[in-house]
Amino acid sequence: MGRIFLVLFSLLSIDAAAQDMQxxxxxxxxxxxxxxxxxxxxLFVSQCIKNKSATDPVATQYFEGGNTFLKRGIETGRIAGVSDKALNAKVEIAIEEMKRDTDNDCVNISVLYQQHAYSCKATYEQGPSTFADKLSKMGVR
Structure with a gap:
C-alpha cells in the first residue's frame, strides 16, 4: 500500500510540475x-513621425523603444517555445492591423494612440517587474 501511495504521489508531483511549467x-x-x-x-509611430519630419528626435526615441519591446518579446517568446516564424508573424499581423485601423494613413494615428499608448507605456516601464512578480508568485525565482 505504501508503494502505491509513493508511486501516485510521484505521478501527481510530475503532473503538478508539468502544469507549473505550462x-x-x-x-x-x-x-x-x-x-x-x-x-x-x-515602430509604426516612429515611421509616421519620420514621414513628417525625418530629423525629429522623437522618431528615434520611438524606434529605440520599439526595438526594446521586440527584444523582450523575442526573448520571452523563446522561453515559451514560440518559433521565430511565429514571432515574426505576430509582429506582421500587428502591423497589418495597425495599417488597417489607420486606413494606412498616419493622419489617423490617434486611433492607435487610443488603443496602445497607455498600455504600451505601462508595459515599457513596468513590464519586466510585473512579469518577474508574476513568476515569483508562481514560485519561480
Whole structure:
C-alpha cells in the first residue's frame, strides 16, 4: 500500500510540475505577445513621425523603444517555445492591423494612440517587474 501511495504521489508531483511549467510558458507567451504588439506600435509611430519630419528626435526615441519591446518579446517568446516564424508573424499581423485601423494613413494615428499608448507605456516601464512578480508568485525565482 505504501508503494502505491509513493508511486501516485510521484505521478501527481510530475503532473503538478508539468502544469507549473505550462503556466510559466503561458505567462511568457502572453508577455511576449504584449511586447511584440507594442514593438510594432512604436515602430509604426516612429515611421509616421519620420514621414513628417525625418530629423525629429522623437522618431528615434520611438524606434529605440520599439526595438526594446521586440527584444523582450523575442526573448520571452523563446522561453515559451514560440518559433521565430511565429514571432515574426505576430509582429506582421500587428502591423497589418495597425495599417488597417489607420486606413494606412498616419493622419489617423490617434486611433492607435487610443488603443496602445497607455498600455504600451505601462508595459515599457513596468513590464519586466510585473512579469518577474508574476513568476515569483508562481514560485519561480
Amino acid at each position: 503556466r510559466i510558458k503561458d505567462l511568457a507567451n502572453n508577455f511576449s505577445h504584449e511586447n511584440l504588439v507594442c514593438g510594432a506600435y512604436y
